[in-house]
Amino acid sequence: MEKQWWHSAVVYQIYPRSFCDSSGDGNGDLRGINSKLPYLEKLGIDLIWLSPVYLSPMKDNGYDIADYQAIDPRFGSMADMQTLIHTAKQHNIGIMMDLVLNHTSDQHQWFQQAKQSRDNPYRDYYIWRDQPNQIRSIFSGPAWQFDNTTKQYYFHLFADAQPDLNWENPKVATEIQQMISWWVEQGVAGFRLDVIDLIGKQIDQGITENGPRLHPLLQQMHQACFANKPLVTVGETWGATPEIAKLYSNPQRQELSMVFQFEHASIDWHPIHGKWQVQPFDLIELKAVMSKWQTCFDGDGWNALFWNNHDLPRIVSRWGNDGQYRERSAKLLATLLHGMQGTPYIYQGEEIAMTNVRFEDLDDYDDIEIKNSYQEKVLEQQSLSHQQFMQGVYTSARDNARTPMQWDNSVNAGFTHGKPWLALNPNYSDINVANALDRADSVFYHYQQLIALRKSAEYSDTLIYGDFALLLAEHPQVFAYVRQHQQQRLLVMANVSEQEQQVGLNLSVEKVVLNNLQQNDELVSDLEALRLAPYQAIVYALSTS
Numbered sequence: 001m002e003k004q005w006w007h008s009a010v011v012y013q014i015y016p017r018s019f020c021d022s023s024g025d026g027n028g029d030l031r032g033i034n035s036k037l038p039y040l041e042k043l044g045i046d047l048i049w050l051s052p053v054y055l056s057p058m059k060d061n062g063y064d065i066a067d068y069q070a071i072d073p074r075f076g077s078m079a080d081m082q083t084l085i086h087t088a089k090q091h092n093i094g095i096m097m098d099l100v101l102n103h104t105s106d107q108h109q110w111f112q113q114a115k116q117s118r119d120n121p122y123r124d125y126y127i128w129r130d131q132p133n134q135i136r137s138i139f140s141g142p143a144w145q146f147d148n149t150t151k152q153y154y155f156h157l158f159a160d161a162q163p164d165l166n167w168e169n170p171k172v173a174t175e176i177q178q179m180i181s182w183w184v185e186q187g188v189a190g191f192r193l194d195v196i197d198l199i200g201k202q203i204d205q206g207i208t209e210n211g212p213r214l215h216p217l218l219q220q221m222h223q224a225c226f227a228n229k230p231l232v233t234v235g236e237t238w239g240a241t242p243e244i245a246k247l248y249s250n251p252q253r254q255e256l257s258m259v260f261q262f263e264h265a266s267i268d269w270h271p272i273h274g275k276w277q278v279q280p281f282d283l284i285e286l287k288a289v290m291s292k293w294q295t296c297f298d299g300d301g302w303n304a305l306f307w308n309n310h311d312l313p314r315i316v317s318r319w320g321n322d323g324q325y326r327e328r329s330a331k332l333l334a335t336l337l338h339g340m341q342g343t344p345y346i347y348q349g350e351e352i353a354m355t356n357v358r359f360e361d362l363d364d365y366d367d368i369e370i371k372n373s374y375q376e377k378v379l380e381q382q383s384l385s386h387q388q389f390m391q392g393v394y395t396s397a398r399d400n401a402r403t404p405m406q407w408d409n410s411v412n413a414g415f416t417h418g419k420p421w422l423a424l425n426p427n428y429s430d431i432n433v434a435n436a437l438d439r440a441d442s443v444f445y446h447y448q449q450l451i452a453l454r455k456s457a458e459y460s461d462t463l464i465y466g467d468f469a470l471l472l473a474e475h476p477q478v479f480a481y482v483r484q485h486q487q488q489r490l491l492v493m494a495n496v497s498e499q500e501q502q503v504g505l506n507l508s509v510e511k512v513v514l515n516n517l518q519q520n521d522e523l524v525s526d527l528e529a530l531r532l533a534p535y536q537a538i539v540y541a542l543s544t545s
């Protein structure tokens with residue numbers, strides 16, 4: 001496989017509204033991010049995935065863009081953005097912009113024009129029909145909104161304030177490509193492409209995901225914007241299978257660098273109620289899914305590794321233990337992920353094991369997805385009770401990941417001097433960055449070590465390019481795998497449970513590389529006899545003979 005710089009990169013996702021507020025208006029901003037670059041450099045990351053900071057009415061927190069080439073005043077100015085790009089480079093960090101290309105805000109001037117009349121030059125930038133079809137919005141309800149002025153329906157796969165762009169219109173592709181190239185000139189390191197699997201849709205045939213026009217459009221975009229440039233491009237691709245992932249990320253095909261797919265992230269969702277009613281977590285299933293994605297590429301594709309992002313609940317609350325074993329289980333989850341092949345992503349706060357939040361009142365939440373789903377499932381269909389829905393919110397809602405970053409134990413966790421746009425998780429007095437930086441055995445330093453291992457002369461080839469083999473596939477509590485590159489073999493062993501586990505592996509250890517418990521290496525070096533403590537995770541180098 002031809003090596004690429006982003007194979008060995010580690011990405012940190014920032015959700016700007018919740019990261020750090022320098023102005024005191026209660027919203028995080030670009031200067032706030034700038035002030036935290038030394039912290040991110042210390043962690044060791046290479047890239048920031050910056051969730052949208054463009055001009056936006058914030059119906060979906062910036063995923064509704066009103067101008068792709070302007071910064072929302074909440075976040076600062078274009079000069080602040082340029083400073084961030086420039087200063088981040090001095091800290092060896094590149095900025096990956098978030099491109100939302102499936103839809104714009106209804107406040108975008110293209111849409112403002114388009115809805116003026118049926119013969120407006122921008123009319124065909126969006127999708128209009130005299131009659132709606134059966135397609136539903138991902139944010140509940142029909143995917144069609146009637147426009148009273150022009151007496152037609154427009155199509156929106158997300159909120160009605162997020163009309164879908166019409167990628168059948170070549171002018172849309174041209175405008176978007178010019179905009180992307182402009183950002184490339186600003187010195188960004190790459191792009192994350194929001195729900196990119198939706199742009200090739202054929203709505204009259206009921207096709208939204210993975211439509212026939214998708215890959216030709218991406219090849220065209222690559223040619224126009226990315227070719228022969230050292231950029232990284234990441235496609236958010238919910239429904240990708242390994243075969244589909246290769247279409248996007250096989251280097252020969254010149255589309256994207258990697259996919260960001262969610263098969264593992266939705267394994268416990270209910271067949272009807274989805275995330276609002278999760279089913280018991282099954283480690284055997286998780287291992288099977290992860291292992292499939294670890295072994296499906298042979299230089300013909302590349303995957304992102306993640307547990308968290310701004311759309312998912314906090315992993316330590318989800319598949320770890322956010323009580324007694326919070327720190328230990330967070331380290332275990334980090335170890336499992338960073339030992340795999342792919343480009344790892346850390347979502348803000350994950351490196352200090354921030355947890356889900358439980359607000360009493362639905363009104364304390366902000367997310368449009370929560371509000372729309374409540375309207376549909378509880379008020380209209382009555383398919384979930386209020387209590388059942390709140391339980392779903394506590395386990396799965398996106399706002400679990402969006403409460404402000406917990407920097408220290410001062411008022412509002414040092415996030416803002418003003419009134420935060422979304423309340424903080426009250427546990428910030430214990431769980432915060434200052435506290436983590438003060439303790440050598442904190443989750444922060446564990447992430448730092450994992451990143452350093454991936455970059456170490458000794459182990460980087462194995463961690464980045466080594467083959468993957470799952471061990472103990474049917475064990476319900478232990479996740480174990482071996483990575484092998486040439487003569488080197490690394491074993492990752494993790495006990496994903498509150499009970500001690502003994503599995504007895506007939507493998508011989510050369511060295512303990514990393515252990516999430518402070519223990520004498522000799523105590524854990526006999527794999528036949530090893531007793532893994534609750535949520536213990538160890539990385540070993542195995543003997544070559």
Ligand code: NOJ
Nearest residue numbers: 060063100158194195311
């Ligand atoms: C995916 C984004 O990650 C999510 O936050 C957003 O709501 C939708 N796309 C719509 O842009």
